[in-house]
Amino acid sequence: MxxxxxxxxxxxxxxxxxxxxxxxxxxxLAPDLARGLMLLFxxxxxxxWFLYHLPAxxxxxxxxxxxxxxxWAQVMTIIAVxxxxxxxxxxxxxxxxxxxxxxxxxRGVGEPEVRRLLGRRxxxxxxxxxxxxxLLWQGDILGTxxxxxxxxVPLFLxxxxxxxxxxxxxxxxxxxxxxxxxTLGAVLAPTTAAGVVPADLQRLSMAEPDxxxxxxxxxxxxxxxxxxxxxxxxxxxxxxxxxxxxxHRVLEEPERHLPxxxxxxxxxxxxxxxxxxGLALEHSGIVTAAGGSVFSPLHFLTGIGQGIGYVALxxxxxxxxxxxxxxxxxxxxxxxxxxxRSLSGYLAQSxxxxxxxxxxxxxxxxxxxxxxxxxxALATWSLTVAGAYALExxxxxxxxxxxxxxxxxxxxx
Numbered sequence: 001m002x003x004x005x006x007x008x009x010x011x012x013x014x015x016x017x018x019x020x021x022x023x024x025x026x027x028x029l030a031p032d033l034a035r036g037l038m039l040l041f042x043x044x045x046x047x048x049w050f051l052y053h054l055p056a057x058x059x060x061x062x063x064x065x066x067x068x069x070x071x072w073a074q075v076m077t078i079i080a081v082x083x084x085x086x087x088x089x090x091x092x093x094x095x096x097x098x099x100x101x102x103x104x105x106x107r108g109v110g111e112p113e114v115r116r117l118l119g120r121r122x123x124x125x126x127x128x129x130x131x132x133x134x135l136l137w138q139g140d141i142l143g144t145x146x147x148x149x150x151x152x153v154p155l156f157l158x159x160x161x162x163x164x165x166x167x168x169x170x171x172x173x174x175x176x177x178x179x180x181x182x183t184l185g186a187v188l189a190p191t192t193a194a195g196v197v198p199a200d201l202q203r204l205s206m207a208e209p210d211x212x213x214x215x216x217x218x219x220x221x222x223x224x225x226x227x228x229x230x231x232x233x234x235x236x237x238x239x240x241x242x243x244x245x246x247x248h249r250v251l252e253e254p255e256r257h258l259p260x261x262x263x264x265x266x267x268x269x270x271x272x273x274x275x276x277x278g279l280a281l282e283h284s285g286i287v288t289a290a291g292g293s294v295f296s297p298l299h300f301l302t303g304i305g306q307g308i309g310y311v312a313l314x315x316x317x318x319x320x321x322x323x324x325x326x327x328x329x330x331x332x333x334x335x336x337x338x339x340x341r342s343l344s345g346y347l348a349q350s351x352x353x354x355x356x357x358x359x360x361x362x363x364x365x366x367x368x369x370x371x372x373x374x375x376x377a378l379a380t381w382s383l384t385v386a387g388a389y390a391l392e393x394x395x396x397x398x399x400x401x402x403x404x405x406x407x408x409x410x411x412x413x
Contacts, residue, residue: 030318032339043377050365052207070370079276087307090238098246122149133222144229179297264312272306337392344398
């Protein structure tokens, strides 16, 4: 129940149990199906950065050259993937926090212990993210979401539904205003040379043949990303939406929320596609602006809706599969198995393709184009699906999940 201050009061037993993990067999289909499919989007979003030998266009990472097939791959990635995966991940990350919170309370674990548990988990995620960035991938998102959890969980975890909704609207409004101002700035700015965009630290870290120097680039970009992930407001918005959805078990019980899921899927994805088309037209040279990209701010803003729309769509798909008895099919179970090991799957992507593609490794990225890079992403994701399914069949969790759980659930003495 809600008290007059707006906080959600939680009743606990006099002698709380020790916090424990949830058995794999007890997990709902929809959240893990969404996480498994999300990792495909993440792989597709990452590989274009490894085309460091080709000049980039207004998107900042997609080349401005290529065959017709390459152009098709670029346009589809811009519309369907870019600036969408991070909001998907933020929503699902917060949803997982809500699940963990409610499950621990259902087991009788006290409020202080649950909050300590979440705090330890998020601090270790930052450590995981820092190691991931220094060793392999400067675009790491684990540290960003760990920081997001450390800041937003104490502020919003037990606040009322109304408070969450108000803050979601406020953050969306501020984001929309920022996008409008950025667009006006691009339209009114003095004319600049169109076409090639200078390479940033992201691409420099892939193109650097010296591993130590590339690690310095990666570390700098990761630190900047920690702050920008919060300041852009897209991630906090999706995070609060995930907390609210978890509270009402929207993905665990999709049959109770079908109208809401349909609205979110249709409206969110439609808005995102419209926002992405503008940037795709700019990238293709069909539309140009004097001061840079006009549609990048809109593309980023609509990524909030499209990322959440994707999650809603995956919830509808999970419900349809369950209703038709197709949830036990091997392909479905394999993707769900990856979703149950999403942390291991995410890190495995970096281990599999970054040493192959980066200049400090085998440098194969210098021989790829947009379409072949997308094939690498799909093949990498498929390997992680197969590996996760093998672990599922043997009844084992992912190695990264095992380590994070040991660190998180260790004794508080």
